[in-house]
Amino acid sequence: MASPPVPPRWQPLFDRLALLKAAWPMRGFSWDGRFECIASSFPAMHEPKARAASAEGLPNVWTSSTLSKAPPRVQQLAETTGGIRSGQALMVSDAPGGYFAYGLWWPWGDGVSISMRIGLVDVHPAREPFPSFLELFNVIV
Numbered sequence: 001m002a003s004p005p006v007p008p009r010w011q012p013l014f015d016r017l018a019l020l021k022a023a024w025p026m027r028g029f030s031w032d033g034r035f036e037c038i039a040s041s042f043p044a045m046h047e048p049k050a051r052a053a054s055a056e057g058l059p060n061v062w063t064s065s066t067l068s069k070a071p072p073r074v075q076q077l078a079e080t081t082g083g084i085r086s087g088q089a090l091m092v093s094d095a096p097g098g099y100f101a102y103g104l105w106w107p108w109g110d111g112v113s114i115s116m117r118i119g120l121v122d123v124h125p126a127r128e129p130f131p132s133f134l135e136l137f138n139v140i141v
Helices: 008-023 044-057 072-080 130-136
Strands: 030-032 037-043 060-062 089-092 101-107 113-120
Touching (some): 008 130, 037 044, 044 101, 044 113
Antiparallel strands (some): 037 113, 060 089, 089 101
16 A cells, blocks of 8 residues: 655655665665664765765765754754764755754774664654655665
8 A cells, every 4th residue: 555645845855865765875775663764784885875875865964073063953863863973974854844854874883884774853653754755765664
């Protein structure tokens, strides 16, 4: 059964996320129940392509050294997801109508693998547009 259409206020964001997905160097995303988001892990050799793809949908990048200049809502998101350590990044979309997506860029520390988690801020996974978000990335919960 297909998800209902994406609410119009979310459509610009979903259009950008579709660009991110299309450019993503690794095709598999899976459910991350810890943060109620989707995740993809990939070899560090794909980092340049993954960063370029991320910029398609999540163009605003905050690091441990720049987070203090981020909007309060972004700082709160960083805190609730465990903070940003050196080498990590919190990537966020533009926020038309106050709605936005985020990405947690987490190198594993081994120099070999990186994980990217992508979620929607303040949207419960059982409510739209979250089912449409999961459908976009072909993720089953």
